[in-house]
Amino acid sequence: MTTSGTSGLLRKLEDIARASFLELFFDVVFVFALRALAQQLFNNLTWSGAFQALVLLQAIGWVWSLTARVTGALNPRRPPVQVLVLATMVGALVLSAAVPEAFGKTGLIFAVTYLAIQIGRSLFLVVLLRGQELQHVAARGAIWHAATAVPWLAGAVASGTARTALWTLAVVLIYVERRFSYPLPGLGRLAGAQLPAGGEYLADRYRALFVIGLGEVVLAIGSSLTSRGFSTEQTVAFVVAFVVTALIWRVYIFRAGEDMGPAIQASANPDRLGTLVSDAHLVMIAGLVVTSVGAQLVIDDPFGHPRAAATVTILGGTALFLAGRTLLQYLVFGSVSRSRVLGLIALACLVPPMLLLPPLVNALASATVLTGIVIADNIRVRRHPAPISPPGPHRPSKT
Template identity: 25%
Template sequence: MNLQRTVEDAPSEAQDQESSVYQEQKVSWLELFFDLIFVVAFDQLAKRLGQSPDFMSLLHFGLLFVAVWWAWAGNATFAARYGNESRTYRWGTLAQLVSLGMIALTIRGDLVDTGSAFALAYGVNRLIQTGLYVAVARRGPAVAAFAGRMALAFGTAAALWLVSAAWPGGSAAQIGLWCAALLLDVLTPVFIRNHSRHALPHEGHLPERVGLLQIIALGEIVTEVVGGSRQQELNANNLIPALAAIVTAVALWRMYFDQARSLPLLGARVDRRVEGMLAWLYGHLPFTLAVVVLSVGLGHGLSAAGSSKAAEDQQLVAAALALALLTLAFLRWNSLRVTRRFFPDRSLPALLVGAGLAVGLLFIDLDTFRVHLAVAALTTLVALIIATDPVTRRLGQLEEAVLERLGEGDQPDSVEDALEELPQTPSG
């Protein structure tokens, strides 16, 4: 206990310097509770989109989704950068939990009625995040270079959110202020990335948090499928497409977790290439969004089977699946780039071809039964290609090797250095 309090309450100057010392950081119970709030948030967003999937509703859905996702990302990246055991983080996260509960209450309704309440709740969430970074910035000049700038950006964004509550709900002025605030939040880490070398996210903790959020999003597919199936009789014509939708969720899970998810963060730590880390983190936004939209399309396709609305659901399924596969292709390419080597990778082409085939579903008139079977077959095939790709295993071995050396206090000079020490295979 004394050792833990020393690390927690009196950060040493050594923690602010570049060091090969690696300390394990597990996800805490509080963080798990925090992430579970997004089960409700994603469900509310899915129901919002399912009520009227027209163009304007899609725009509002996308805006609200980015805001909700960034509220999660702010907490997750802070914990991965500065630890999840301090009193400041624990109390700040509890306060954010309350604000997120209010956000979840206000994202389903019409923005005309709930826009101002949402803006107030989100503005409070940003103020709490600002306070967390202000507390960290007081530790010393090396930390303040990054944390101080983040606090300034979050504080400005919070002010924009709170001011927007004075405008009529859903008005162009209010939406414009929201977009400005989100752009400030999202772009600030990119613009100040050169100051982040003393605040790199933990290579094990952040991928674990990100993976938990993807599980929550994939679980939304099952929720929507069960909800959609309630509208139909339990017979083969409805049970088979429901089963196919669940198989799709499993295949997407396999595709995502077969990736070497820590490599871009390890590259940032070892090679000081922060851009790959940011690309990895930001790449998860479109993937999570695509999975939630896919859940809406699959679930509502079951409930609307045989009706004119089934065609709209097919469009959602095809577009969302294409976006999910494209994002996975980008994440794969980003991990390959960290190695600075050419690998005869067959997973990347498979993901790109799969995305193209998903786009093709936009132009084919199929009923719900055939759409779900086609999507399940496509995702399962791509998942099998990735799982059996020798490069997938090679990247996983490289990730484990770098993490093992960090755990032993022996940080490699580069990711390439660790790659050289791996046993040679036909793929490597």
């Protein structure tokens, strides 16, 4: 049932092809968000700092993901939808600005802003979508986000380990609501109504998110070169860091990165597969954030004294990306390339010797592993050309 006030709010399926200018404008904010996350990690390069960055990334990623689902369902030309997205942008900017000190003096700002975005969006949609089936989705979202307010706010007024533990609980609750489709006592899981979007549309949005992550790495490389100057050492480090970034792009786009749209569309449960693909991209984005920090370390001091933190960061960023990319391949094709598994094993084996070597050598090791994967991909594509039929999840494939 549709009321006259909501007529034209929903996109028609045939109109869901590519992101609108409004959505691309919204994406710009997340370049700043990932830059802030990288800076937070760079300033606190410890295991606890890495875990805190992961918690913040989960929250920021969920803001982006839900907004992408909403704009995929609603007509971006309608003024109420534009107001909603622009308001979310303002909130996301404030959220991002609070990231570097989120586990310090700006914790309350981060928590309140996050809750204002999530609860405010849901309540706005409850009013906007009156008479629409999707109103029930928004209502359940509002309830679940309100439930997470307890650990978010309690953590914001706590400090140290207590804040980390409470915000981790909040992130776990977010995962539960996603995994089990907004369950409520006595009502069970949400059935039927979802935020519909075409498979290619979702794939296009995830690719856009990945490009944002690549943009953060490029920004880190350029900023580090600017601050350090064009000495021979820094220039060589700059070239190596950029080669690593280009290789990451190449590994990402090979087949699964291009074919996830048809896979989502062909799935028996597109909404669930879309969520899992989103999780795989979040792992890859985490890898890109770590890679950007590694690039800064390499360019700042290419032949500096070996440090365990630098080695784990430089090799770990590549490993995180490969782990997410391997998961994406499994979700799209139902198989995993041997070269990617061997790449992950090689990176793990390289950690001990790289602990004794300077950052630039660590970066060259990452580039070598990625180059091997790209070469293996090229050999495999010659032997096994891409199938004509669209891919589907869990379909055996050598890609």
